[in-house]
Amino acid sequence: MFDWIAFDADDTLWKNEETYLQGREVFLQILADYDIEQDDLDRVDEFEVENIQYYGYGVMSFVLSMIEMAIELTGEKIHPGDIRKLLDLAKAMLTAEVEVFDGVRQLLEKISKEYSLMLITKGDLFHQRRKLEASKLADFFQVVEVVSDKTPEVYHEILERHQIDPHRFIMVGNSLRSDIVPVLKLGAWVIYLSDHLTWSHEDDPLAEIIQDRYREVKEISQVLSVVKTLEKLTGIA
Ligand SMILES: [Mg+2]
Structure with a gap:
């Protein structure tokens, strides 16, 4: 698991x-x-x-x-x-209203019963915290990290601080540059949301897709079943 x-x-x-x-x-x-x-x-x-x-x-x-x-x-x-x-x-x-995507709350309700959840977001501390509060999703996350940038070093520091084995860690996100490529570099797993609108700056080419630790989904509601499939495939227990 x-x-x-x-x-x-x-x-x-x-x-x-x-x-x-x-x-x-x-x-x-x-x-x-x-x-x-x-x-x-x-x-x-x-x-x-x-x-x-x-x-x-x-x-x-x-x-x-x-x-x-x-x-x-x-x-x-x-x-x-x-x-x-x-x-x-x-x-x-x-101060704009925060519009949570369809299916997010349902997913977090289910997935938080089985796994520890972390939120890793980059940007202004004050604004990111305000959006999280407005989203009413904060209670699902054991850990919230607001960072200035999402580099392999930043992820490494977070994993070290929480004593997390990268092989037992999955990152879910819409940005290849910020959520996917740096996390793959650490030996962790990723699920890329390919259909979510994304700033062009965040489109980093996946130079070396490490197939076995990379999965792509169109909708966030598919995340839990992908996690389950990965656990079965890899025998992570
Ligand atoms: Mg993003």
């Missing part, structure tokens, strides 16, 4: 990327009043990714990137009223 099943949160348990797509739309509407080339507007993603090294992941990073981009692309002519709109956008995103 696996000892621990860990879940990613954003775009795994609840909707997230949709809010960012809407945020980008608002940003583009604001900049539409200025004379900016389409090619420059298409660089939104580039600005965000470049700034991860400074601000990390999350709404604050997203909005600071928008403001920086607005200042740069308008040649410092962006109106303070428009910057205020971006700050309002951030607040709206930070």
Whole structure:
């Protein structure tokens, strides 16, 4: 039997990327009043990714990137009223309702009876905690880890701290870059949610898929049966 099943949160348990797509739309509407080339507007993603090294992941990073981009692309002519709109956008995103995906609660109710559950999410501590509370899913998790990034080192540290054997640990998530590739590197198991909307930055090619420890499902409701199949196949007891 696996000892621990860990879940990613954003775009795994609840909707997230949709809010960012809407945020980008608002940003583009604001900049539409200025004379900016389409090619420059298409660089939104580039600005965000470049700034991860400074601000990390999350709404604050997203909005600071928008403001920086607005200042740069308008040649410092962006109106303070428009910057205020971006700050309002951030607040709206930070307090948006949390929409849990269908089937998540039912899955967690069943799976938490048999396994210890952990939540591993990256982003702003305050915001991630608020979303977890709003989701009303917090009670299912014995351990909640909010991290700045999801690298093999970060996962290794979490597993060490909780004295978890990677061979008895499964991570479930929608991001190849954050939830799948680094966890496979540690020798643990993964279940990838292939059909959940995901930010393009999180699409890391699976250079070496380690077939026996990698499974793909379209819907989160399939996770429990996959775990059971893996236990049977591998004789993990
Ligand atoms: Mg995610």
